[in-house]
Amino acid sequence: MNNVHDKKRANKSLPFFFRTEFKVFFVIILVSAILLISTFSFDTVPPILNRGIQPATFPKGLLVLIIALTSIIYYLSFKKPWKKEKSLPKSFFLTILSFIIFIIISKNLDFFLAISVLSIFVSYYWGERRIFYLLLVSIIFPLVVFIFFEMILGLRFPPGIITNLYYY
């Protein structure tokens, strides 16, 4: 219990723009505002076709609701500050990096190569050093998945340097 109070105090002592609740509030409001502005560029339909309301009206209402509710939680956080979260470890950022690498490789080289690279990358950085298990997650398992989806579900994966070896 004491720890929680310490955490809360630590959070409250920070300038408002460093506090978690402000950052969350700011991001939600910013994204909602951008989306709200973009709704004004939606096409409109003549009254006879608009089926009650214009296509932009409903999303506009939702975005206003989100902004209003977010303002309420930010207001409530003055009375009851959120607890400060632990900073994210290196392994989290490496996992995010692996997602980015996955996107780049799958877009430019090969879908299954991307899965293999991500698997070996994540497994290694999460602490796996045994060669067999690294091969299992990066080659054997993706191969099993490929065969299953390709042969049983009849799925065609996007072309790439490895997938093409099978298709052509």
Place this chain on the structure above:
Amino acid sequence: MMAPLFSSKLLLVLLFGTLFGLVLGVLPGLGPTTGGALILPFTMTLDPLSAIILLTSIYCAGTYGGAITAVLINTPGTPAAAATCLDGYPLAQKGEAGRALGMATVSSTVGGIFSVIVLVFFAPILANLAYEFGQPEYFALAIFGLTMLASIGDGSPIKNLIAGAFGILISTVGKDFMTSIDRFTYGINELSVGIGFIPVVVGLFAISEMLTQSTLLDQVFKRVALKAVKLPTKDDYKKTWKTILRSSGIGSFIGVLPAEGGTVASLIGYSEAKRFSKNPEEFGKGSVEGIAGAEAANNAATGGAMVPTLALGIPGSATTAVILTGLIIHGVRPGPDLFKEQPEFLYGIFGAMLVANVLFFIFGFFGAKIFARITLVPNKILWPMIFAVSVCGTYSLSQSIIDVWIMLFFGVLGFFMRRYGFSVVPVIIGLILGELVEGTLRQSIVIFDGNWLMFLTRPIALTFFILSLIALAFPLIRSKKIKNSYD
């Protein structure tokens, strides 16, 4: 009711679904919702009945499976098993893990079977009632379902509502289904068809969990040894039979409420078990009543949650939202007409849920020790594999690489949502109800000729609006009750 099940194929599907559900339930971070979403593409090779039987058996067994890890490693395999940890683990620490799991298995089975009976009786009644519903009534019902999101889990009700509104907002991406005008597509052709349900679910549940696991690499679970699961003694039955029945009723009722599910049911089942107990001081220290109260309630919510899903097309929980998607993908439209036109299909589902409850009792009783060993698979091997299945499964439904990017985006978003106290379940429910909310609202406005006050002249719609107001107040009442109970 059981006749449609007397086929070797369906029994095999049921057997596989129950085993797979148990595995998913046992593994912390996975669960029936994620598992259902991951397996959905595979169901495309099955006929509709087999597909839904697979999903429902995963739902029933997965909900129970969470209790195994809750008892043995003090980590709920599924959120619905969180209350089971409170007494399951302390009892296991006293060297009575077998007794704790035995009680969890029996109460889960009784709760599950009770809820199937509720489903068989109440779903057709609700479906008949739905014939009275017009567009305004469906709109009011969907609003009621969305306001119920406020009380999902034990997080902030306002954050849940924001997440629900965000889910509905996602459903508006793409061509407006009434006027074909593009919304939030920003010139990306693939977005014209909207954002699919599966990429969002897999992202919010599986990928965000993978990111969560990446922050917990140093975590070491203290595992309690399990010799064998023991059936409850006569004394245990005497102590708990009222609790099991009460929690089964509570769980079924909570399950029937739109959007609520096993997590809320188990918390209320547990707190009510403590309130009615002759030995409330034992709660939190290894009370069998506590285990029975939580487990009967969360499994009873499975059948309850299927009631609005099948009768109205309104999901009763996050997993039933996946089941609902499965129904739609397989061309089955839930609602009153389903009860009239395809009764054998429904009896097949009811029968399958009944059998799944019996099967997980058998597997749990004889195989809990083996299932508990699944948690020994290290995350560094398990999660890259889950990633591979998630990516291929997401790609397979529309064969679109954009869906994979969407999945990854929602994975990162889901991680930060959970980190800052926003539940991801409301996003799923909002997404699935979005089209219904907007469509019925717009049609109602046409019917009412633009006069919004006309909603108040429809008694059923008015009732749902009043229930919505009550639903918004419910989290305050519940948190006070639960706080009193834990004190």
